[in-house]
Amino acid sequence: MSRHERTVLGADQLRNTGLAPVGDRPWGTHICLFYETPQDLYDVHADYFGAGLASGEFCIWALSEPINRETAIEALRKSVPDFDKYLRDGQIEFIPGYQWYLRGDEFDPQRITGGWHAKLDDALARGFEGMRVSGNAFWFETSLWKEFCEYEAELDRSLAGRRMIVLCTYPLAASRAVDVLDVARTHNFSIAKRDGRWEFLETPELAAAKREIGRLNGAIDILSKPFPGSRHLTHREQIVLAQVVKGASSKEAARDLNISHRTVEFHRKNIMRKLGARNVIELLGIVLGSGQPE
Template identity: 25%
Template sequence: MDDSLRTSGIENIGKIYWGTHIAQLYDSVEDFFNISVPYIMSGLKSNELCLWIYSQNTSFDEIIKFLEVHMVDVDSYVKSGQLILIPYTEIYIEDDSFNEVRANRQWKHYVERALKEGYDGLRAVADTYWLEKSYYRTFERYENNIQKIIPEMNFIVLCLYDASKSDTLQIAEIIKNHSYVIIKSDDKYEIVKNVELLIKDRQLLQAHEYDRLKNEFMANVSHELRTPLNVILGTVQLLELKKTDVDIKEHKYIKILKQNCYRLVRLINNVIDITKIDADFYKIKKQNCDIVNFVEEITVSVAEYALSKEITVVFDADTKQKVINCDPDQIERIVLNLLSNAIKFTPAGGKISVLVHDKGEKIELIVKDNGIGIPKDKQKSIFKRFEQVDKSLSRHEGSGIGLSLVKALVEKHDGNIAVNSEENKGSEFIIGLPCNIQNSESEESWIVQSLLKRPEKIKIEFSDI
């Protein structure tokens, strides 16, 4: 969410943040026009999509008339689509009743439309004059819920309430559910501030800013680490080429050094990619891929390594071929990560199965082992960032980023991932991917390139086993 300040157009409120929820208790239609017109004008001048939801106490023509008193180009804003005037029934009512789900869906639609059309966000006026007494409790609950949602959105809303229809209890609820409430006292407009909500909103914005700074810091540090690491890794590889000149002990140290370089490469790559995903800068490059043969090739390339750990890896599929549109590099990364975990947590003599099932509209990839399994109380948290089932580094090392990244990459493919596991019996990771196909796509180039890079990828992904 953008955390820049917006001009409210309301005297005594001044600049506000996205996510601000304002209310006005008005005595007359003229009262709410005095507040709503400059509020909407500020939005139009600030590149915001402006939505005015009117009730039975006014009309489209009357709103235009009041706006034209203060603006000369109202008609151009309406024609361009930046100013939208609609009756309350188009937001709040479904089947002749107030419907909270419809209202939330409509708000989300207009916020998304605003951003899609190049506006900074959505500014709305919503008159609740239509609200009948039978809906009061339901609407209060809705207002309370939406107050929790809008701080996450590029959205500002001014809710209008008829003071003559509101009793003391309802006024208290209005104050509770809004950051600011505008009331008229002695012919002057006064502002009642909900300090608790204002503090919470500011804390949320600060949290967003801290998160942005954290991501920026992690990305910068990760890139800075890559340069010296590449020098170290290059030096180690040169020493390996001259291994005839070193004794067995030195060769052992070189091997340890190289493995730990790969571990750092893996960690840095994961941190950079998870940071990009968080910032929505991560792009996948989809191509048509025979997923059955591709996953089989990955499995076969890992089998020899697993055998050195006395673990058997087998592949099986219920179809010979299935072409889907995906990013082969990222699918390979997903499968290698799951195989790395399976090998890490499966003792000698164990078995790992990689299965591909054709489910018609989706393909199912399964990595199954008979290792130590995952405790029931840990299964919900394994896809969370920096979570590890066993935090004892003496047993299994890792950053806790791997499965979080796997889940993010699967979701980038519009897929899903789930786990079935029983402690001391093994785990089964199930990935579902949509079976979409891109027309006229050559598969050969990425297959050759991927095969050439795979040994290095395996070394990196398996570096912390």
């Protein structure tokens, strides 16, 4: 089996994220965390990486202020059982965030995304289930904010079909309201940890999708009510499915969601495959509860 095949197979398998507001999610999940204190950051990563290590995943933490390698290791050592063994076995890696993202003071999104993919290929070749990544947004106060937002969007697209889960962390103290909106648009989930307390930030896309589903005259709220296979769908796939149930064409859905027609088609094919539907009629039957395909 090739590395690519191993990456694609089981892409909808649910993984324990270790994050209470997010729960179990499939590979390809892209999470944004706003944090208030360094302790919030330590606590979140102990749960996040602890779950990944226990599940046989390779973990990478791209570090930047306010955390360095020594403090990160010490924090995980205190909270993650058998952490020293994982560290000795090379199951977790710590890399300098600034050097990883801005090698030679040059920002190259393709190099960065390609670097993650290369590390994933290596992790799979070494027998790990997949890869779990976290990176801190130290570039918040740099002149590269627009470029990094574009990188986040590209990274989100590149995760489709790959055995990766990515957590991006942002300091609340440095975040403007417009920054929060920019970030939320490029992640499946946006959550916050404020002095030990969790908060869930609803993205504009999710809010819009819920409004659209409300127009179905109560037939079904596909973002909150389960149906066969619903737990295997990603957040983006649920939003596209809402458009399908509403009766929107791919072009109409692309316009409403402000994404490309090709992206909508990609998600539609994944939805059909995951739910085992051969056509839209069968898909509606599954979602609306009138039966499943034989």
